[in-house]
Amino acid sequence: xxxxxxxxxxxxxxxxxxxxxxxxxxxxxxxxxxxxxxxxxxxxxxxxxxxxxxxxxxxxxxxxxxxxxxxxxxxxxxxxxxxxxxxxxxxxxxxxxxxxxxxxxxxxxxxxxxxxxxxxxxxxxxxxxxxxxxxxxxxxxxxxxxxxxxxxxxxxxxxxxxxxxxxxxxxxxxxxxxxxxxxxxxxxxxxxxxxxxxxxxxxxxxxxxxxxxxxxxxxxxxxxxxxxxxxxxxxxxxxxxxxxxxxxxxxxxxxxxxxxxxxxxxxxxxxxxxxxxxxxxxxxxxxxxxxxxxxxxxxxxxxxxxxxxxxxxxxxxxxxx
Amino acid sequence: xxxxxxxxxxxxxxxxxxxxxxxxxxxxxxxxxxxxxxxxxxxxxxxxxxxxxxxxxxxxxxxxxxxxxxxxxxxxxxxxxxxxxxxxxxxxxxxxxxxxxxxxxxxxxxxxxxxxxxxxxxxxxxxxxxxxxxxxxxxxxxxxxxxxxxxxxxxxxxxxxxxxxxxxxxxxxxxxxxxxxxxxxxxxxxxxxxxxxxxxxxxxxxxxxxxxxxxxxxxxxxxxxxxxxxxxxxxxxxxxxxxxxxxxxxxxxxxxxxxxxxxxxxxxxxxxxxxxxxxxxxxxxxxxxxxxxxxxxxxxxxxxxxxxxxxxxxxxxxxxxxxxxxxxxxxxxxxxxxxxxxxxxxxxxxxxxxxxxxxxxxxxxxxxxxxxxxxxxxxxxxxxxxxxxx
Numbered sequence: 001x002x003x004x005x006x007x008x009x010x011x012x013x014x015x016x017x018x019x020x021x022x023x024x025x026x027x028x029x030x031x032x033x034x035x036x037x038x039x040x041x042x043x044x045x046x047x048x049x050x051x052x053x054x055x056x057x058x059x060x061x062x063x064x065x066x067x068x069x070x071x072x073x074x075x076x077x078x079x080x081x082x083x084x085x086x087x088x089x090x091x092x093x094x095x096x097x098x099x100x101x102x103x104x105x106x107x108x109x110x111x112x113x114x115x116x117x118x119x120x121x122x123x124x125x126x127x128x129x130x131x132x133x134x135x136x137x138x139x140x141x142x143x144x145x146x147x148x149x150x151x152x153x154x155x156x157x158x159x160x161x162x163x164x165x166x167x168x169x170x171x172x173x174x175x176x177x178x179x180x181x182x183x184x185x186x187x188x189x190x191x192x193x194x195x196x197x198x199x200x201x202x203x204x205x206x207x208x209x210x211x212x213x214x215x216x217x218x219x220x221x222x223x224x225x226x227x228x229x230x231x232x233x234x235x236x237x238x239x240x241x242x243x244x245x246x247x248x249x250x251x252x253x254x255x256x257x258x259x260x261x262x263x264x265x266x267x268x269x270x271x272x273x274x275x276x277x278x279x280x281x282x283x284x285x286x287x288x289x290x291x292x293x294x295x296x297x298x299x300x301x302x303x304x305x306x307x308x309x310x311x312x313x314x315x316x317x318x319x320x321x
Numbered sequence: 322x323x324x325x326x327x328x329x330x331x332x333x334x335x336x337x338x339x340x341x342x343x344x345x346x347x348x349x350x351x352x353x354x355x356x357x358x359x360x361x362x363x364x365x366x367x368x369x370x371x372x373x374x375x376x377x378x379x380x381x382x383x384x385x386x387x388x389x390x391x392x393x394x395x396x397x398x399x400x401x402x403x404x405x406x407x408x409x410x411x412x413x414x415x416x417x418x419x420x421x422x423x424x425x426x427x428x429x430x431x432x433x434x435x436x437x438x439x440x441x442x443x444x445x446x447x448x449x450x451x452x453x454x455x456x457x458x459x460x461x462x463x464x465x466x467x468x469x470x471x472x473x474x475x476x477x478x479x480x481x482x483x484x485x486x487x488x489x490x491x492x493x494x495x496x497x498x499x500x501x502x503x504x505x506x507x508x509x510x511x512x513x514x515x516x517x518x519x520x521x522x523x524x525x526x527x528x529x530x531x532x533x534x535x536x537x538x539x540x541x542x543x544x545x546x547x548x549x550x551x552x553x554x555x556x557x558x559x560x561x562x563x564x565x566x567x568x569x570x571x572x573x574x575x576x577x578x579x580x581x582x583x584x585x586x587x588x589x590x591x592x593x594x595x596x597x598x599x600x601x602x603x604x605x606x607x608x609x610x611x612x613x614x615x616x617x618x619x620x621x622x623x624x625x626x627x628x629x630x631x632x633x634x635x636x637x638x639x640x641x642x643x644x645x646x647x648x649x650x651x652x653x654x655x656x657x658x659x660x661x662x663x664x665x666x667x668x669x670x671x672x673x674x675x676x677x678x679x680x681x682x683x684x685x686x687x688x689x690x691x692x693x694x695x696x697x698x699x700x701x702x703x704x705x706x707x708x709x710x711x
Contacts, residue, residue: 063710066553067553067709068549068552068553068709068710069709069710069711070709070711087708087709088555089330091553091554091555092330092333092555093329094553096550096553098546098549098550098553100546100549101546102546102547102548102549102550103550104349104353104545104547105545106352106353106356106357107349107352107353107356111349111352114348115348116554118341118342118344118345118348119342119345119346119554119555119556120333120554120555121332121333121338121341121342122332123332125345
């Protein structure tokens with residue numbers, strides 16, 4: 001999708017391979033813009049990662065896609081349906097997992113799933129709930145109240161409820177926030193299995209390692225979509241020159257580097273320091289003295305996704321802050 | 322787009338699909354209701370407790386009111402008058418005052434509601450034809466408390482001395498009226514309060530409980546965070562509303578049964594008209610209150626606001642519906658306000674059927690008013706229900 005940006009866009013309704021196609025989405029709350037002029041396209045069967053800091057507009061964007069919020073301006077389609085006028089149709093084919101657990105805590109697992117199955121008019125709600133319980137491995141807990149489950153199980157149950165009506169598109173809003181690493185890994189395995197079966201998944205997160213698990217990512221900060229593409233494309237498009245520095249006195253060095261012209265980002269990574277600049281030549285010039293005479297070991301390195309995001313964020317802060 | 326979508330569209334369109342989604346909301350609410358044990362217990366206990374408590378407690382024609390007498394004349398007339406007062410059952414002559422000051426003090430302090438002063442030489446003056454005054458002081462700060470007793474006193478004064486005023490004194494006896502006045506106290510000949518209060522309490526209890534149950538239903542979903550999910554699902558506002566109201570129609574039916582049985586067994590209230598008409602119209606009244614509660618729920622932003630709205634609506638229901646004070650005694654504008662309240666119409670229906678044997682034809686204006694009210698409230702609720710989080 002990012003490769004043919006320059007090519008004229010085909011209308012999404014004519015192209016069943018494009019699941020989300022929106023242009024110029026804008027939304028303000030109380031005069032404060034939360035999402036600004038956001039355009040994106042998501043192809044069928046992809047896991048599309050939606051990254052950005054807290055409060056960047058991820059949730060608002062997702063809510064506009066499934067008809068829970070009306071954009072102030074902009075237009076587009078979701079599964080070929082108009083997001084402004086056909087939200088009833090969109091709801092039938094989209095599974096939306098909210099950031100906060102929103103199943104009924106005073107209903108059992110089975111009752112929650114049966115409720116969802118009935119609302120989506122599944123042919124045999126009881127059987128559908130039984131199948132979902134078996135798939136989730138919750139046979140022994142089917143009669144347990146949803147409110148009594150641990151965080152990891154709640155999240156699995158919420159995902160189970162979302163995919164019960166076999167939607168074509170899954171919208172997951174920070175599904176792994178506050179979930180332990182093992183449960184997170186299982187969750188991502190499940191998402192990949194679903195995408196393999198043809199489901200399109202848009203997942204928001206602020207974990208960098210999860211970005212690497214997505215087919216494509218978009219980075220959003222201060223309501224603006226700053227970059228999108230595969231991880232490799234995003235890193236390459238940032239054109240960040242980076243050095244990895246190891247050795248003694250890194251804290252003092254970081255302090256000195258920050259004040260140098262041509263050094264745009266200094267970030268400690270474990271025992272090393274990442275030093276990046278948008279202009280390679282200026283970075284080289286600014287750090288030559290330190291590289292040649294300092295006690296530390298300098299090595300040209302690859303910018304990581306996190307370097308790129310931190311740089312993008314500081315750049316957009318410069319523009320809007 | 323693909324074959325999959327048209328399958329889903331076919332599955333989710335039409336009346337049967339809509340009925341299934343309504344069923345989803347209905348079953349969900351029913352389970353949540355059953356699981357909330359305290360609320361469930363309250364549904365049974367509130368009508369029983371309130372009915373027995375208020376049914377026995379409220380009496381608008383109270384008897385045995387504490388009375389003090391100041392007898393300054395020891396004649397047969399004085400003794401006869403006091404005995405006659407006692408015989409009406411309205412007066413409980415508990416205190417003998419020694420002076421006018423003491424009589425005043427007793428009334429002022431609230432120890433007695435009536436003070437009777439029989440002045441010196443009352444009997445002698447009466448026999449002389451001097452029309453002596455007999456003073457009864459009533460604490461009319463609460464007119465309801467003393468009203469019936471004063472009426473009884475006036476009825477009493479025409480016959481009280483008939484035994485004494487015979488022979489030569491017969492000319493002093495009050496002459497009978499040249500015509501006969503016949504008063505039929507229809508539907509409640511003994512003027513018993515419970516016949517009026519118990520059917521009224523049924524309306525009042527149903528108003529309160531039904532209103533609160535549904536007033537909390539939508540705000541609770543918002544506060545628990547389940548609303549966002551619910552809105553993202555393909556369920557329509559009208560399906561959510563009916564699914565949330567229907568379980569409480571059952572609860573209201575149970576409450577109605579409890580109250581009707583208790584009214585028969587504990588208070589001996591007859592149902593002179595058709596029981597099935599009463600049941601049907603009570604269910605309509607329950608529906609009207611559930612709809613208004615649900616409407617509040619869609620307007621309020623949290624449960625506290627919903628409760629406040631319910632009580633704001635509940636107070637005029639008590640005071641302006643004719644439950645507590647006679648409807649026809651209110652000024653025109655207050656009657657106009659009263660006509661908007663469902664309880665006003667229901668009181669006419671329930672008293673009409675239970676006490677007067679009214680039929681559907683007698684009650685059709687009130688039935689129509691309840692139906693219009695219900696549809697209006699539901700319309701507002703569906704229009705007000707926000708389908709987005711904007």
